[in-house]
Amino acid sequence: MKRILVDVMGGDHAPLEMVKGAHLAADELDCELVLIGNEEAIRRVAAENDLDPDRFEIVHTEAVITMEDSPIAVRRAKADSSMGISLRMLAEGKGDAMVSTGNTGALFAGATLIVRKIGGLHCPAIAALLPMQPPVLLLDSGANLNVSAEDLEQFAVMGSVYMRQAMGVENPRVGLLNNGSEETKGTSLQIEAYRLLSENTDLNFVGNVEGNRVMQDVCDVLVTDGFSGNILLKTMEGMGKLMLKTMKDLFYKNTVTKAAALAVKPYLGEVKKSFDAGEYGGAPILGVQKPVIKAHGSSDAKAFKNAIRQALSCAEKDLTGDLASAISALSYKRKEEKEKAEPS
Amino acid sequence: MKRILVDVMGGDHAPLEMVKGAHLAADELDCELVLIGNEEAIRRVAAENDLDPDRFEIVHTEAVITMEDSPIAVRRAKADSSMGISLRMLAEGKGDAMVSTGNTGALFAGATLIVRKIGGLHCPAIAALLPMQPPVLLLDSGANLNVSAEDLEQFAVMGSVYMRQAMGVENPRVGLLNNGSEETKGTSLQIEAYRLLSENTDLNFVGNVEGNRVMQDVCDVLVTDGFSGNILLKTMEGMGKLMLKTMKDLFYKNTVTKAAALAVKPYLGEVKKSFDAGEYGGAPILGVQKPVIKAHGSSDAKAFKNAIRQALSCAEKDLTGDLASAISALSYKRKEEKEKAEPS
Secondary structure, eight states: OOEEEEEOSSSTTTTHHHHHHHHHHHHHOOSEEEEEEOHHHHHHHHHHTTOOGGGSEEEEOOOOOOTTSOGGGGTTTTTTSHHHHHHHHHHTTSOSEEEEOSOHHHHHHHIIIIIIBOTTOSOOEEOEEEOOSSOEEEEOSSSOSSOOHHHHHHHHHHHHHHHHHTTOOSSOEEEEEOSSSSTTOSSHHHHHHHHHHHHOTTSEEEEEEOTTTTTTTOOSEEEOOHHHHHHHHHHHHHHHHHHHHHHHHHHTSSHHHHHHHHHHHHHHHHHHHHTOGGGGOOEEEETBSSOEEEOOTTOOHHHHHHHHHHHHHHHHTTHHHHHHHHHHHHHHHHHHHHHHHSOO | OOEEEEEOSSSTTTTHHHHHHHHHHHHHOOSEEEEEEOHHHHHHHHHHTTOOGGGSEEEEOOOOOOTTSOGGGGTTTTTTSHHHHHHHHHHTTSOSEEEEOSOHHHHHHHIIIIIIBOTTOSOOEEOEEEOOSSOEEEEOSSSOSSOOHHHHHHHHHHHHHHHHHTTOOSSOEEEEEOSSSSTTOSSHHHHHHHHHHHHOTTSEEEEEEOTTTTTTTOOSEEEOOHHHHHHHHHHHHHHHHHHHHHHHHHHTSSHHHHHHHHHHHHHHHHHHHHTOGGGGOOEEEETBSSOEEEOOTTOOHHHHHHHHHHHHHHHHTTHHHHHHHHHHHHHHHHHHHHHHHSOO
């Protein structure tokens, strides 16, 4: 049975929603859950909510990584935080996957430094599932601001493995985020990445994808640098919120529109759900030796449970093993090409 | 009386909607309009729509810059296109401002090369009015993919002048598009730009703005490189469309929701309008010696009329004169600082 390490501290609603989410997961999933965090706080919120904390192994920690902490704190000043301990346990084989709602930068740095990169990879990526129908995996979504074209190719390979394995997409379409559809578009980074991606016959590269096409089912994996990825992700989030607010305002105009609101109310939940990233779980950090899932800081119990389910699924399907094989195959191919190009 | 040069070719609905838009403008505005384009086509669509082409001076041109043309074509192979002629007339003082729905890259290159930059400016920018309440001026929105921190400062100065003068915003708040709110966020470009912007006491700099905050009335001017600006702009466009589609789907569920749709229908127009960039006119190219307005390629008559009104307003208020003064003041300040730092 797989063991999932659950960092219950950090995030907007910790530890309450995290402990609740762990209970939901325990009811639904077949796995061992280890809660890492302040034991007193865990037992208190459990008691207040009629939950049984003794269903879980609890690893007590005092320190918590906050949003203000430097990413590196997870390995230095706050190595004994819930996040630091969780990452160390994962690296030492005391768990098969890990979930956290904590500081994204710290979790990414910690995963890279403590759990460590898979062989041949330049840099891991934080992948975000954009809540489209069907979803699009965006990587990098904010961790690596300065990337090379080779990095983008590695992201494409990892994203394809994830969408195939975790989301059941048969032949994932890979798009390159760009400011136009032609292959000459973008900076030197995009132009070179376009070349690498289109020459890689193991990838189903569909070309450049502009911001307004992301939500039109044109690709399953979207690669970009972390800066643009972050802009895309947050703009979508902001527009989604604006949209819900606009609809609300529309329905509050007068008594007639309020009555109309009642008619569509049963379906508004679906609309909200269709823009809710939490439905798919969290953001996987791809390229480290064990699955690490970043759940959204605002996760409620259900979203957190979904992130735990996702972590378990990655562990059961040996996602990181498949990622390592794919990256190793790519590195080997690139090395061979280089040797061919420079015969001794 | 000001003379506005109207390139009626190019764009999705040219010349029909452009000719119609010119008629609307002539009814509403006090200015001379010169239509530049294929005279036969202009007269044909006018006749078919019961419009009077003799209200305007028409400058006949054969060639049209298409979306496939290289930006440089406007000065070389297709210098005699409607866009090329319009730009040349503007540069030669045969008009006070110009409007075009044609190829953005060509219009930007042509404005820079033919109408020419204002003194002391590194590069002009295409500014887009994001259709928020209140609107946000985004620059650069796609023309300059590789910019320096000094460019971003110049964009901030030009954007502030535009919002003050054309939109009546008293003390425009300037934001820097970034992947986080702290001043250490971003690549070296954003970090250096943050420093320049916060040290410039002539600007009302409000700090970094993340993608999800753009629509929350936190700034009036948003500066960024053209790549990120393009991603932001198009993502907003795509999400706006997705939103309208989602609402439509919601209302088409069943007879009850269809009845509800009738109740809110009178207000749906407002919603659509509030996401319609065309309401504010077009995208001004800031930093060239005469006002050049890029109207959206999909402009209808009304949006095109709004763009003409905007061009007239820029000409009447001497926008380019004010931009030139502001950039010249900034250049002078920077030069003085340099001389202070390196005493002879």
